[in-house]
Amino acid sequence: GAGVSQSPSNKVTEKGKDVELRCDPISGHTALYWYRQSLGQGLEFLIYFQGNSAPDKSGLPSDRFSAERTGGSVSTLTIQRTQQEDSAVYLCASSRRGGRSADTQYFGPGTRLTVL
Amino acid sequence: AQSVTQPDIHITVSEGASLELRCNYSYGATPYLFWYVQSPGQGLQLLLKYFSGDTLVQGIKGFEAEFKRSQSSFNLRKPSVHWSDAAEYFCAVGKAAGNKLTFGGGTRVLVKP
Numbered sequence: 225g226a227g228v229s230q231s232p233s234n235k236v237t238e239k240g241k242d243v244e245l246r247c248d249p250i251s252g253h254t255a256l257y258w259y260r261q262s263l264g265q266g267l268e269f270l271i272y273f274q275g276n277s278a279p280d281k282s283g284l285p286s287d288r289f290s291a292e293r294t295g296g297s298v299s300t301l302t303i304q305r306t307q308q309e310d311s312a313v314y315l316c317a318s319s320r321r322g323g324r325s326a327d328t329q330y331f332g333p334g335t336r337l338t339v340l
Numbered sequence: 341a342q343s344v345t346q347p348d349i350h351i352t353v354s355e356g357a358s359l360e361l362r363c364n365y366s367y368g369a370t371p372y373l374f375w376y377v378q379s380p381g382q383g384l385q386l387l388l389k390y391f392s393g394d395t396l397v398q399g400i401k402g403f404e405a406e407f408k409r410s411q412s413s414f415n416l417r418k419p420s421v422h423w424s425d426a427a428e429y430f431c432a433v434g435k436a437a438g439n440k441l442t443f444g445g446g447t448r449v450l451v452k453p
Contacts, residue, residue: 228383257440267430267443280440315383322439329441331376331384 228332247316255322262312346444363431
């Protein structure tokens with residue numbers, strides 16, 4: 225079956241612009257995660273959605289970052305007023321369930337964001 | 341707070357030789373432990389995971405890992421490395437609630453012919 229897909233695969237933007245990154249999870253997966261992979265910080269958790277529950281936003285680095293998940297499926301990560309330090313690969317993952325299940329997280333290929 | 345340490349940033353190994361990647365974690369309860377592999381330009385692929393039970397876990401591609409609670413370690417091993425194993429390997433720990441993962445810094449493996 226299809227895996228997690230992300231778009232665009234690459235995004236180059238100018239400092240101060242807003243960007244939107246999209247994630248399509250595996251069909252039927254109720255949990256969705258965003259992570260960021262950068263040279264300086266490694267792999268960091270950003271935000272987690274589980275069903276209709278309020279998202280866990282504890283990893284978002286600033287209020288310029290937000291995410292939503294529509295209809296329990298597709299998710300969009302938005303970065304407002306991008307800064308050069310936002311340059312990274314943004315990874316999305318989904319799992320069949322979240323919570324206590326500790327189901328396997330399946331990762332997408334990522335979106336490479338470059339802020340000039 | 342949970343944390344994961346991978347002491348080796350780079351490891352070079354000859355094809356056919358054995359490989360061991362170290363992972364140490366800090367976590368206040370029974371951890372959920374994972375090893376992922378990332379090949380160049382690709383996403384993360386799960387190699388194996390440990391939740392409970394047998395402390396020796398078998399994974400894909402001939403990898404195995406052993407959970408040692410007394411040493412807070414979850415080291416990854418492979419008896420005979422193939423050139424295709426050249427990649428970056430990440431150890432991660434997850435919480436039961438939410439299962440958001442905390443990753444180590446990764447170990448890049450180079451395979452010599």
